[in-house]
Amino acid sequence: DAGITQSPRHKVTETGTPVTLRCHQTENHRYMYWYRQDPGHGLRLIHYSYGVKDTDKGEVSDGYSVSRSKTEDFLLTLESATSSQTSVYFCAISGQGNEQFFGPGTRLTVL
Amino acid sequence: EDQVTQSPEALRLQEGESSSLNCSYTVSGLRGLFWYRQDPGKGPEFLFTLYSAGEEKEKERLKATLTKKESFLHITAPKPEDSATYLCAVQEVGNYGQNFVFGPGTRLSVLP
Numbered sequence: 001d002a003g004i005t006q007s008p009r010h011k012v013t014e015t016g017t018p019v020t021l022r023c024h025q026t027e028n029h030r031y032m033y034w035y036r037q038d039p040g041h042g043l044r045l046i047h048y049s050y051g052v053k054d055t056d057k058g059e060v061s062d063g064y065s066v067s068r069s070k071t072e073d074f075l076l077t078l079e080s081a082t083s084s085q086t087s088v089y090f091c092a093i094s095g096q097g098n099e100q101f102f103g104p105g106t107r108l109t110v111l
Numbered sequence: 112e113d114q115v116t117q118s119p120e121a122l123r124l125q126e127g128e129s130s131s132l133n134c135s136y137t138v139s140g141l142r143g144l145f146w147y148r149q150d151p152g153k154g155p156e157f158l159f160t161l162y163s164a165g166e167e168k169e170k171e172r173l174k175a176t177l178t179k180k181e182s183f184l185h186i187t188a189p190k191p192e193d194s195a196t197y198l199c200a201v202q203e204v205g206n207y208g209q210n211f212v213f214g215p216g217t218r219l220s221v222l223p
Contacts, residue, residue: 033211040215042198042213042214042215042216043155043198043200043213044213045211092154098143098160098202099143099145099157099160100145100157100200101157102147102155102156102157103154104153104154105153105154
């Protein structure tokens with residue numbers, strides 16, 4: 001987890017409300033990722049970024065948006081949370097495009 | 112379609128009982144295969160990267176090997192603190208970023 005923090009670590013929200021999760025890194029790595037982890041599905045890529053203001057969709061991007069205005073911060077937004085978005089969200093970073101290093105995760109519950 | 116499978120789904124070992132975990136993959140071109148360890152309530156922790164068939168990496172009681180179709184994580188004389196879920200992931204040559212595919216994991220329990 002060194003160099004990567006996620007906030008909040010836990011959040012409970014209601015269906016239809018907007019939610020923003022933050023990932024912060026101190027490693028100055030170019031690549032940043034958002035994953036969700038669910039039982040039976042493993043880790044699935046939501047969105048990723050390859051530089052400031054450069055982002056692209058992953059496997060399960062519907063209902064999510066991201067922004068990266070600074071190298072160190074990568075935000076994941078659920079515009080209108082649904083119960084199917086209850087999950088554990090992990091941020092990861094990568095320097096040279098190889099191994100990824102993960103943050104501690106955010107547990108999100110949508111009621 | 113790229114796919115990563117892991118077996119067994121769960122494994123229970125007695126302390127000191129060596130075994131192996133399997134990661135099988137199908138990608139058109141492998142750029143790298145990665146092993147991670149994940150403890151409950153925490154993010155995956157990076158263990159190894161393997162790039163080509165025949166390559167091996169070791170760390171304490173763990174050794175990872177790679178063939179053209181699969182990778183093995185060998186655990187020698189495990190201890191209870193080795194209990195965790197072990198994940199493998201593959202990265203395909205080509206479109207970087209969205210090509211890191213994770214397997215479902217093997218949940219390892221080492222009993223004292």
